[in-house]
Amino acid sequence: MQTFNLTATGHNLNYLPQYIAQRHGFFQKEGLEVITTIPTPWDGVLDALAADEAHMALGGIWVPSMYRERVQNYTVFAQIANRCPLALLKHGPAEGFKLTDVAGKTVLMKSGGGASVGLFFKMLLRENKIDARGVDYIQDLDGVMLGDLFQGGMGDYFVTDNLSARAMVEKNPNVSIAMEMVTQGDVPWSVYYRETATTTPDVLDKQRRFCVALAKGIEFCNTTDPASYAEELAELFPNVPVAASIAVVNQFRSNAMWTSPVIPLEGYDRWQLGLRDARLVSEPIPYTTLVNSGPAIEAVEAAKVSVGKEAPASDGPVQAMPKAVSTAA
Structure with missing residues (x-):
């Protein structure tokens, strides 16, 4: 069993x-022991890498x-959330x-x-x-604090995660x-990535096996009534009524939240335009510059799970990405 350490920005239903x-046990079947840590603050994920x-x-x-060619180059190899998991109250x-x-x-x-x-909400307005x-925003406060203030009468609308x-x-x-x-279209909302320069053939093999298990997890979520595993949802999200968790899972299932570990090109391009218009990137980054879809494509084929919308084809067998030199901002 090989350890595969994951650092995540949060614990979310998506x-x-x-x-x-x-x-x-899907990861274990691929010979991986996945250990997850969630740093506080969230940007500690970059320190961990x-x-x-x-x-x-x-x-x-x-x-x-936004980090590419400015601070550090990272390569994205898979996605888990294919749509935005937010709601407007x-x-x-x-x-x-x-x-x-x-x-x-x-x-x-x-x-x-x-x-x-x-980023997403303002992109949606522009689209x-x-x-x-022409909209006033209050967005520099904790989500729980904002939720309490909104319910107390502050503001007109509140954007938060769907489950909350x-x-x-x-x-x-x-x-x-x-x-x-x-319901508002595809974007690669949540993805897996690591530093480009440290991506070796051994890492690529672990990424492929990780994606095999992830594809099976996606298939399970899309084909299994969440009411049948309500106890697991209650354990995973103990601070919300389990009925709310079930309702959100069903909403996600019916609206293509989980499609494949492979990042679709159309959603990727849409999000890159949004990042450009938000001034996070000067120009949209080409798909194959930021994404190595090889591990995910091979994994989907191995897991015999549909890849959903078409993504750029892998250039043959999975190859180690070329080393890149990071530059300080």
């Missing part, structure tokens, strides 16, 4: 296939994108809500786990021809979910 793969304390990091693809009933209603209003957005919340600069939104609505009849963003 990571469910990984938790299932862990709990159901640099110190060789972790073999891979799990988080938003915006991090390796409002005061009062949600009937008749339109995204254009947000214009000129105040939106609270949690930011403790990084920039993804604001719908809504001036994101469902739990809040179950407890508070004065707020409602105006939009669940899992």
Whole structure:
């Protein structure tokens, strides 16, 4: 059994296939003992990679994108979440809500786990021809604090993770979910990556086996009624009603949250445009510059799980990525 250390930016329901793969022995069947740590603050994942304390990091693809050729080069090798797991809450009933209603209003957005919340929501506004600069944002506070303040009357809308939104609505009849963003198209929301220069053939083999198990976890989540493993959901997310967890899993299942470890090109390109418009990258980074899809493609074939939407083909057998020189910002 080989140890494969993972450092993750949080503990989230959109990571469910990984938790299932862990709990159901899928990683062990591939000869891997996956050990996960969650640093505080979240950007400690980069320190763990640099110190060789972790073999891979799990988080938003915006991090390796904005770091590339500025601080450190990272290579992304797989995804777990294919869509945005956020929800938009409002005061009062949600009937008749339109995204254009947000214009000129105040939106609270949690930011403790990084920039993804604001990046996606503002991209969504731009895609719908809504001036994101015409909205007021409060986003430099803890998510729990913002949730309490929103329920107390601060702001007009609140963007938070889907599971927290469902739990809040179950407890508070004065707020409602105006939009669940899992319905708003593909983006590689949560991905696995490591430093490009330290990616060896041995690491690539571990990545492939990791992706085999992850693909099986994805298949399990997509084909299994979450009510049948409610006890596991309660153990994984003890601070929310299990009914809310089940509802969110079913929402994710029906809206392509979990498709494949292979990152689809269309969603990747969309997110890169969003990062460019947010000024995190000067120009969209080509898929094959940032992503080595070889381990995931080989794993999907081995696991006999559909890859979903087409991604750029691997250039033959999995190869070690070329070494890259990091530059200080």
